[in-house]
Amino acid sequence: MLVSDRFLTALGEYLNGELGWTDPPRLRDWDGTKTAKELILDADEPEEHEGLDGVFSISAVVVLKIRVRDAAEASRRGWLGSAVAALIDGAIEWVNEPLNPRGIGTDELKVFDLRNDDGTWEQEDKWLNGKIAVRAIIAGVDAV
Numbered sequence: 841m842l843v844s845d846r847f848l849t850a851l852g853e854y855l856n857g858e859l860g861w862t863d864p865p866r867l868r869d870w871d872g873t874k875t876a877k878e879l880i881l882d883a884d885e886p887e888e889h890e891g892l893d894g895v896f897s898i899s900a901v902v903v904l905k906i907r908v909r910d911a912a913e914a915s916r917r918g919w920l921g922s923a924v925a926a927l928i929d930g931a932i933e934w935v936n937e938p939l940n941p942r943g944i945g946t947d948e949l950k951v952f953d954l955r956n957d958d959g960t961w962e963q964e965d966k967w968l969n970g971k972i973a974v975r976a977i978i979a980g981v982d983a984v
Contacts (some may be wrong), residue, residue, distance in 0.1 A: 843978055844883040844898050846944050847951070850935045851974075852881050853942040855902065858926040859919070874967070876910035877919070879903070886978070894980040902927070902956075904970035908963075920959045920970040927956045927974065944978070953977040 845867065852865030856879060865879040883900035904923060906916055932954045938945035959972040 843886045843896050846947055847898055847976060848881040848883055850942055850944045854931055854934045855879060855926055859922055874905060876907045878905040880905055896978045898976045900974040902972040902974055906968050908966055908968050924959055924972055948980055949978055951976050951978050
């Protein structure tokens with residue numbers, strides 16, 4: 841599994857738990873039937889650092905895809921704000937924790953830096969996409 845796929849899986853599990861959503865996060869899946877509210881994660885291919893073997897930079901996007909008619913503006917803003925806060929407050933610790941079966945610590949990987957923006961809204965037909973840009977620095981770690 842690619843480093844970016846493993847990272848997205850872990851990040852999706854964390855956000856789904858923090859946001860209290862029950863539908864599984866969708867990885868790189870923008871098509872198909874959607875419920876009123878979806879969590880979609882997508883990323884570019886990881887870029888390996890030129891001078892450091894096993895160190896990757898990943899640019900990703902966390903998307904809250906919401907059907908416009910099914911949620912009030914205050915609810916939509918609250919959901920996006922909660923996702924931004926969750927990324928800042930505890931994502932890196934949860935993703936790195938080796939005891940989390942869906943975290944990346946079990947794969948001898950570690951996120952050393954995780955940054956995100958405050959999110960923006962984009963209209964797409966009957967959907968609103970709340971997009972949060974995320975950038976992570978991930979490296980392999982030696983097993984102890």
